[in-house]
Amino acid sequence: MSSPILQINDRTPIKVVVDLLSIHEENFVEEDFIIEVALGNGIYIKLILIMHFCIGLLKSLFIWLNL
Secondary structure (H helix, E strand, C coil): CCCCEEECCCCCEEEEEEEEEEEECCCCEEEEEEEEEECCCCCEEEEEEEHHHHHHHHHHHHHHCCC
16 A cells, blocks of 8 residues: 655655554553655655644634634
């Protein structure tokens, strides 16, 4: 199974690899998405998005906006 490839132009294919890690702690399971973007020239950019933090931030924003 191949990873999705976003083709911007003929010279710069961007391959996005998504891995799911489960971190087990005492009372909860935290899931971190590690998105690894591999550029055509071999440069790797890793972005770690902590889902629990993002969801908490959205809830806080909705409460602040009175939604």
